[in-house]
Amino acid sequence: MKRLSDIRHLVIDMDGVLYVGERPMPCLTEFIAFLRRQGIGHVLATNNSGLTPTQYAAKLAGMDADVSPDHILTSATATAEWLARQYRPATRVHVFGEDSLREAMTDAGFVLADEGVEVVVASIDWGVSYDKIKRAALLIRGGARFVATNLDPTRPTEEGLVPGTGAIVAAIAVAAGVTPVAIGKPEPAMFELAMARMGATPASTATLGDRIDTDMEGGARAGCATILVLSGSTTREEAEAYGPDFLFEDIVDLLRCWQRQV
Secondary structure (H helix, E strand, O other): OOOHHHOOEEEEOOEOOOEEOOEEOOOHHHHHHHHHHOOOEEEEEEOOOOOOHHHHHHHHHOOOOOOOHHHEEEHHHHHHHHHHOOOOOOOEEEEEOOHHHHHHHHHOOOEEOOOOOOEEEEOOOOOOOHHHHHHHHHHHHOOOEEEEOOOOOEEEEOOEEEEOHHHHHHHHHHHHOOOOEEOOOOOHHHHHHHHHHHOOOHHHEEEEEOOHHHHHHHHHHOOOEEEEEOOOOOOHHHHHHHOOOEEEOOHHHHHHHHHHHO
16 A cells, blocks of 8 residues: 555554544544545544543544544454454353443443353453452463453553553463463454454555554554554654654644545
């Protein structure tokens, strides 16, 4: 894929691309409107499982960006969709995580339980405790499959980098003696689920993100073109050393270039 005009579908990261924290990026409204006007399919995909798609849609609406919850894929909903393809309805699942992950699991038809489970699903848990880690580890040692929404070791905050899902999942993994199956970026599964939602193929799809280790690597592994913006966590030096298919300062720069090609 050599031109932006060849792209018919986008898998878009959110934080660092469409907004930074609670601050929308310039031209966010115009960018989403452009995609819709040009008929470019798009799914907003994030490893952050702390909010539901409906809550993310509300956050974006507060930034004057009109995005349906159906166009938002979190690592929690991706994990639920992935599991639903492999397990029958009413399968008993133990959730180590927040309400957003529990909601994703129940919406997919699973039964939440603390014993007699076939799967342990782990993600960020703001109330993590020794007892929660112990329960999850014992269930896994008892034969339950171990699945993680993602393995991000840290998450950026105003205080700096703080422990992320991967740091918590690592404690369970060490205690259980089992490495989890991960679904979120950079695993191809999340990109494949996003493409399935759009009826897309890798040949027509690009991933748009601000991180090399998740957005770019994951998109490349899924066979997609890669668009890297420098509005988030990657420096120009790092970006140029990696060599994405397209490189822009931010979505303002991307939109201006794309508009010239259509």
